[in-house]
Amino acid sequence: MLTYTIRRLILAIPTLLFISFIIFLIVKLSPSDPTAGLPLTIPPEVREQIRESLGVNDPVLVQYFKWLKLMVWDEPLHLIENATGWQVAPEGPRIISYQTRSPVMELIIQRLPQTLWVVGTSYIVGILIALPLGIISAYRQYSVFDQVGTFISMVGFSVPTFFTGVLFIVIFAVNLGWFPSVYDTTHEVTDWDSFVVQLKQIIMPVMVLGLYNASQISRYLRASMLDNLNQDYVRTARAKGLNERVVVLVHVLKNSMIPVVTVIALNVPAVFGGAIITEQVFKVNGIGQLLIIAIQSGDVPVVQTVSFIFAVLIVLFSLIADLLYGVLDPRIRYD
């Protein structure tokens, strides 16, 4: 398995280089201009100077290789320096955002905690809801519980978060006044009271996203459970006199989890990617919001860097999902 892992990691390098170049071309060749959002009162010659100072006018390949060198060499060294305090970071330029004129990595580091808090919590909540929902739905197929569960999952899966998010705000923030409609990103949890405040402001985005995640995972689990419930080994287990709890929760669930774990692992990069729409609706300053603002204002370095990090995470978690498969299913061997 070690050889397999190493081989996959080496193969990932050309894949990522290719992805980064494609992303770069897509972003560069799309009609975007970092000065487009400025007021019309700023004259064209000043705009041209701004573009010049941002390096927008360099040849595309030069821009790409500049970015690539910074991305794979300078920026990781800066990360190491930040984490350990060792003086390893090189002097000189970093990947600079067009909008803020500050290093892109620092923007990402600043925003990661909010995303992990909100989107990560919603992911865990989603899984916690999905497990019992999927199991019971499958075990009692076509029961009232299954019908209601299916209906809720369908709603959760098909209604977009920009609708549920605003609906939640109108009901719980405007009409009932229970929760704030704007996420306070400067809030710090220090004691019980501030924890309650944090809980109140996080609950709406978490529920909106959790509903979506739970719908998706519970459908996978239900389908997988149904496949297994009709297998011979289940009949054998029952014939041996095992009680239903053991049959379902040990034998069936364990086997049904194999595809579900893959789905969960493959979706983890989306947690880091944030939920663009939901973050925007609740004004959570996460990675998703960073990306959408960057896209709107033609901030190529941010779009490029964030998308590349997503690509790395996706490649990495696909590998993890494959390896987990081998761990969960002894029949699968990679050597």
Next chain:
Amino acid sequence: MKKRYSLLLGAAALALAPAAAMAERGSSGHLNIIYWQAPSTLNPYLSGGTKEVESASLILESMARFDQDGNMVPWLASEIPTIENGGVSEDLTSITWTIGDGITWSDGTPLTPADFIFTWQYCTHPEGGCAQASSYDGVTNVEAVGDNQVRVTFGAPTPFPYTAFVGSESPVIQAAQFADCLGARAPECTDANFGPIGTGPFVVDEFRPNDVIEMSANPNFRFPDRPYFATVTFKGGGDATAAARSVCETGEFDYAWNLQIDPTILAQMEAQGRCNVVTAFGTSVERLHLNQTNPDPALGDIRSTAEAGPHPFLTDPIVGQAMSMAIDRALITEIGYGAGGQPTCNVLPAPELYASTANDACLVQDIPGAIALLDGAGIVDTDGDGIREYNGIPLRVLYQTSTNAVRQDTQALIKQWWAEIGIDAELRNIDASVFFGGDPASPDTFQKFYADIEMYTNNFAGVDPQAYMANWACDEWPGPDTQWQGSNIQRFCMEEYDALIEELAGTADLQERGRIAREMNDMLVQSYSIIPLVHRGGVSAHAVTLEGILMSDWDSELWNIMDWRRAQ
């Protein structure tokens, strides 16, 4: 020009609310402001966006600011220099500002002329890409006179010298803090760009780019009793409707900026009684430009240039006049803009001195009149398809604008009215970042104008229209030779107009400048190469408990935040 001392202004503000006379610094507690576009930096020289300029205006200040009526108010300066008081030289080539007594930076060091000289060098450095470089246009030198005066020298006589160091767009930055940040090194100074030291009422405690700014009262502020708020949270992000909701419905915020949302929704929110909607009108006018050159696609690359020749029918003012008469500006304003708009017939609607009244007839829709006008000129429908012909060419126009719900509503209405007078419009909308993006390779920019008619809003910063009115000079046509840069979008050209541009540039007397500018406005509007529609204002909302707001569209709308306070 009115002159006022900031002390007098303060006194006036106090007189408005006697209760506040007892107020002291920080007595109003905490203020929450929401801008639905989040500031990316606090250095307005590195980003010309409104959100950056206005958020920075709480921290950085300039010699003078503009009040809600467009009058200059001395701010860091002790008075407004004029020819009468000797501050402006007789030959109009220099202006000398005197820094008010005892003004210090928030770190306690004194504000000196060296800071102004540095600011000028910072913004005019060729590698810096300074977004406000046009504030320093024509400035050849900035020098210290004594230890509290700054002289700005211009290369040519400048009748309106209040550009550098005036308004929120060219504030003074601290030389000591930015000394190592000149030119290409500007982006390396992240700490300074995110936490500039200023002279203003607030200091930055924490800045999170594109998210939130935490500020507290400047302990070294020159007025010992102000600002009345102790701390400010300046939140960014979301959308305009959500921002309005957070002030008018949930009450989480005290002030929301730029609420360009459906006027009926905003009116419903205001009716709940938690907020007041405030507006301020500057110079923004939503207008139609009528292409004076031929945009026929068959002409290929030369379309919409001088080479393509004149437009087949839009160069005839009769056609433009009929199109203008058919439009119900009041209805467009009511549907799309609400409190944030007023019908207008002028491309230069303000300040009052410059606003012409010669074109006001357009305020009333007159479809029968438009039909009679076209019939009278012999522009009639000869082939019975419902569309008139001009010398055999049917009056079909391609009418483009940026993608935006209000603009698409306006397009639909105007298409309908033009259909009634026998003019057929094909509608098109283009994503704003492309339309306004200015990419010379794109065929869809507003400068290229590959259409017959286009609609957008333009305005000018400050209160002096000289540079703005010069946009319509004959040599300002965009074209391939200038990478399509040029401000005369509709390709208007008139010798008499160019002569007036010259005359305005050489006239110092304010009344005379007003007369010339009005004449220029009338010449433009009556050429019917431009059809003004709506005079647009800024729309904001503030909590009913907030007092002291004097919203100005001539400056940052937060220009007088030091006088804001919570009602007792």
